[in-house]
Amino acid sequence: MQLSKLVVFTVLALLACSAVAQKNLVTNGGFEDDLYGWNGNSAKITPYDFKAGKNSCAIVAFALTEWTGIDQVIKIPKKVLALEFSAWLKAEHLIKGKNDWDGGQFTVQFLDASDKGIGNYVNVANLSDSQPWTLVQKNVKIPEGAVSFKIILALGNASGTMLIDDVSAKPIAPEEVAKQ
Numbered sequence: 001m002q003l004s005k006l007v008v009f010t011v012l013a014l015l016a017c018s019a020v021a022q023k024n025l026v027t028n029g030g031f032e033d034d035l036y037g038w039n040g041n042s043a044k045i046t047p048y049d050f051k052a053g054k055n056s057c058a059i060v061a062f063a064l065t066e067w068t069g070i071d072q073v074i075k076i077p078k079k080v081l082a083l084e085f086s087a088w089l090k091a092e093h094l095i096k097g098k099n100d101w102d103g104g105q106f107t108v109q110f111l112d113a114s115d116k117g118i119g120n121y122v123n124v125a126n127l128s129d130s131q132p133w134t135l136v137q138k139n140v141k142i143p144e145g146a147v148s149f150k151i152i153l154a155l156g157n158a159s160g161t162m163l164i165d166d167v168s169a170k171p172i173a174p175e176e177v178a179k180q
Helices: 002-020 175-178
Strands: 043-046 056-061 066-075 082-096 103-111 119-128 129-141 148-156 156-169
Touching: 043 082, 056 066, 056 119, 082 119, 103 156, 119 129, 119 148, 148 156
Parallel strands: none
Antiparallel strands: 043 056, 056 156, 066 148, 082 129, 082 156, 103 119, 103 148
């Protein structure tokens, strides 16, 4: 009898743990399948410097006067109130322009049903200079009327190299949103 209780308890505990684990909504966030799922043609896959897996994405710019990058538009699942955005980023000799928003960018824009932007862009990370692989994370509440979001990875008015790996957007459980 004790053994059957232990088995039932273990199964319930495993089910509870799996219910809490949230799925990454980003397609090919680790860049293991080249640039599949990403829009834009200004990034390259590199097998020479990565955080995990076998590849990372490299965005390289030579002039301070241009924006170059990639993006991905993702539908928001029903009943999701907030998302956790994260990625591993690395900067190499990144020189940014004169504005605060210039540099290596990990930005999110929420979109309505007609793909128009809602509210301001959300800055998850802004890189400059040189820095080793760093995990950046930000929890963001979804604005009313948003049905999708666009992840933007770019060098904005910056020269140098930004490396990106393991990009993630995961739903936050409603009980966790209430705690924030």
